[in-house]
Amino acid sequence: MGEQFRAETVNDLNFRFFSVAALIKKVKRGIGTEELYREAERKFDTLIELLSDSDIDRALIAGIGYSLDELKEISLLIFNRIISHTSTNPYITLCVSEEASLEEIKRRRNKLLYIFHPDRNPNELTNKTNTMKINEAYSLISNKYYKAGDQFRYVKTRGPRYHSSRKKKTFMFFIILIMFILIFWMVIKSCNLF
Structure with missing residues (x-):
């Protein structure tokens, strides 16, 4: 039972890393921001896992064709490109779907802040601006959620x-x-x- 579970976990990780490798190939060939956003939204957890300090088995990554350092570097590049995009859509900045719940949006914001917090990498100048953009995008989305709730309550009680x-x-x-x-x-x- 334990071996079967481990095999399923390894296969899942292999699939996730291969999908990130496919995304990296698209990035190297040139990909538009909208398509990059859609791809990164689907692969968000894998990209974050690559950038976080978690231990990743290098043997799993060996068959992909990229080293772990290359995967981390390009994952960081993907998030930097999405966050620094001048779109007025805060969902793109947070790499989240417009149908996502506020809890999911908050979870993704916290993971992005963990990666881009200025205290984590003080030498990176982009981290401060990325952190500001992430917080602004989250406040816009959360204000929209709370205002929608207030309007519903207002209509219900005072209509x-x-x-x-x-x-x-x-x-x-x-x-x-x-x-x-x-x-x-x-x-x-x-x-x-x-």
């Missing part, structure tokens, strides 16, 4: 449907109250209590 149903309920309450008082008064009058 015309809310008030019209409240008015109907209040009106019905007064009708029932008046009928109850009239019935009570008629019962008292019929019993000649007054």
Whole structure:
């Protein structure tokens, strides 16, 4: 069982690294930013894994045709190119889909900040600007999410449907109250209590 699990894990890693190698070939041939964004979005976790300090088995990478250092260097180049792109779309900067949840967006932002934080590589001048762009993109997206929630809540509690149903309920309450008082008064009058 353990050997089978390890074999599946190794095959998964091989596939992921081969897909990154294919992306690297596209980058070397020349690839547009939009296509690079779509490819990097799908391979985000593998690219981050290459750039993080995790131990990667060099034997797995040997068959790919690139050294581990080359994979790290080109992965960093890919993220630098995506983040430094002058697009006004914050989703491209964070390398995340527009349909992603806020938790997924936050997870990717944190991973990018881990890679590009100025304290991690103080000699890199681009890390400071990349960190600023990552934080700006996240704040734009999170503000959009929170504003959308506020607008929904505003419509739900203060919209015309809310008030019209409240008015109907209040009106019905007064009708029932008046009928109850009239019935009570008629019962008292019929019993000649007054």
